Amino acid sequence: MTLNSIGLDTKKTKELADELNKLLANFQLYCQNLRGIHWNIKGRAFFDLHVKFEELYTDANLKVDEIAERILTLGATPLHTFEDYTKAAKVPVGKNVSKDEKAVKLIVDSLTELLKIERKILEASEEANDEGTNAMMSDFITEQEKTVWMMKAWLGETV
Ligand SMILES: [Fe+2]
Numbered sequence: 001m002t003l004n005s006i007g008l009d010t011k012k013t014k015e016l017a018d019e020l021n022k023l024l025a026n027f028q029l030y031c032q033n034l035r036g037i038h039w040n041i042k043g044r045a046f047f048d049l050h051v052k053f054e055e056l057y058t059d060a061n062l063k064v065d066e067i068a069e070r071i072l073t074l075g076a077t078p079l080h081t082f083e084d085y086t087k088a089a090k091v092p093v094g095k096n097v098s099k100d101e102k103a104v105k106l107i108v109d110s111l112t113e114l115l116k117i118e119r120k121i122l123e124a125s126e127e128a129n130d131e132g133t134n135a136m137m138s139d140f141i142t143e144q145e146k147t148v149w150m151m152k153a154w155l156g157e158t159v
Helices: 010-040 046-073 082-087 100-127 131-155
Strands: none
Touching: 010 046, 010 082, 010 100, 046 100, 046 131, 100 131
16 A cells, blocks of 8 residues: 555545545536526525525535645646536536526435535545545535525425
């Protein structure tokens, strides 16, 4: 086993960076979904949701940067082209979504996919002894689970 300069297994770190790149790509698609519904939302809930979606994409943008910088910290290159993002897509693409329920469901469906990728990274980072990535995933998962609960509550559903 060879260790890199931050003391992590080189091979496992490379694999983790690849998974983080998948997360980065899907986070970008999530951000773009949020932008779309922030712009296109219509109806009586407009004022609430327009602001809420902006709050969510502002937060998601910060997380995109954190993920990219973690990838760099692990010695890899973050994906940065739309072409690469669409190739890695797991998050559903929301086009012309203007109805409030459909918009909130798009958030839930996007987060469900992000959570799957994050749990995979959580497990792999634990196995690789990568505390930095592990703690980041742990925080993301906790926050996003809470957002799913809130969105589901808005929909009148349970998680
Ligand atoms: Fe705006």
